[in-house]
Amino acid sequence: MKFIGSHVLSVDQFDRDAIEHVFRIADIMEPYAHRRKRTRVLDGAILGNLFFEPSTRTRVSFGTAFNLLGGEVRETTGMESSALAKGESLYDTARVLSSYSDIIAMRHPKAGSVAEFAEGSRVPVINGGDGANEHPTQALLDLYTIEKELSHHGRSVDGMHICMIGDLKYGRTVHSLSKLLCMFNQIRFTFVSPPELAMPDSIVDALERAGHRVDRVEALNGSLDADIVYQTRIQQERFASQEEAAQYRGRFRLNSEIYTRHYKPNxxxxxxxxxxxxxxxxxxDNDLNQNPNLAIFRQADNGVLIRMALFALTLGVEHLVSRYDTDV
Ligand code: CP
Incomplete structure (x- = not known):
């Protein structure tokens, strides 16, 4: 995979070598993310951070990652504060904003919109989530986290058992992560959701074609030999009505008691x-906050490393980071 100058729109662009390359660059970013070193490798560069849908982690970690590499961030948040609200096309917006920035990160509520925007952009565009479709940088940070967490138990992604729970229809993170996992070997997937919120058949078919085992169930039953449990939120913003979303809220809880009943101690x-x-x-539930197996905040921290790596790779400076660094 060629990174330099490329858009990052879908996990389909990656192969295993490309994933490993991103992860090794992410490892190199650790001292900068943890403020032990400073680099100015992107001094003078500008990130256009366009978030047309609510976000905390993705938006701020894209910005933080760019700042940590020495670059500056210009942000637009919310559709109503941009000319899209006046009927401007994504193409025109992209043509204009791409001359103000060296790279753009974008989130938009419509599936396919970030790819449409990228057609008009003269600089690389990174998908920060397009509707229920994809969230490729989240999938990369999830996989990076899984690799790190499993390595503590002497396990690897190949051969693992992952259980994904909740809104698997509208949850773009589970779509992108599952697609990324197609590139690995002999994974067992347990998808737990009501049939109406099931993982799309196209993704289940792709996993089965890749040789993975997929079980789909409507509720947890007995003890699961899972290495990873990946909980999701009911994506209320994608339902036709709040009443419809409310039917599913609270059906797939995880707390200390449920964890002990259904999962291995690690x-x-x-x-x-x-x-x-x-x-x-x-x-x-918050009663799991002190459980050492709770990886959710390590996951969010890893987002900065992965996004630093993607910026460095797409802007072609990954080999220059240490040349522009100083100790803190
Ligand atoms: N995981 C994630 O995409 O979080 P935000 O919606 O806060 O960006």
Whole structure:
């Protein structure tokens, strides 16, 4: 895969070598992300950070990653504060904004919109989530986290058992992560959701074609030999009505008691966040906050490393990072 100058729109662009390359560059970013060193490798460069849908982690970690490499960030948040609200096309917006920036990160509520935007852009565009479709940088940071967490238990991604739970229809993070995992070997997937919120057949077919085992169930039953449990939020913003979303909220809770009943003592707990902490939802209870297997904040931290790596690779400076560094 050629990184330099390329858009990052889908996990389909990656092969295993490309994934490993991103992860090794992410490892190199650790001292900079943890403020032990400083680099100015992107001094003078500008990130256009365009978030037309709510975000905390992805938006701020893209910005933080760019700042940590020495670059500056110009941000647009919310459709209503951009000319898209006046009927401007994504193509025109891209043509204009890409002359103000060296690279663009973008989130938009419509599936396919980031790719449409990229057609008009003269600089690389990184997909920060397009509707229910994809969230490639989240998938990369999830996989990076899984590799790191499993390595503590002497396990690897190949041969693991992952259990994904909740809204698997509208949850773009589980779509992108599953597609990425097609490139690995002999993984067992347990998808837990109501049939109406099931993982799309196209993704299940791709996993089965890749030789993985897929079980689809409507509820947890007995003990699961899972290495990873990946909880998701009911994506209320994608439902036709809030009443419809409310039917599913609270059906797939995970708390200490449920964890002990259904999982191994070292099953790693993941969630892309935000977790819906309202009492009627609470898919991942605070009573697990002190559980050492809870990886959700390590996951979010890893987002900065992965996004630093992607910026360095797409702008072609990954080999220059240490040349422009100083100790803190
Ligand atoms: N995981 C994730 O995409 O979080 P945000 O919606 O806060 O960006």
């Amino acid at each position: 099953t790693v707990i993941m969630h892309p966040l935000p977790r819906d902490s309202r009492a009627e939802a609470n898919e991942l």
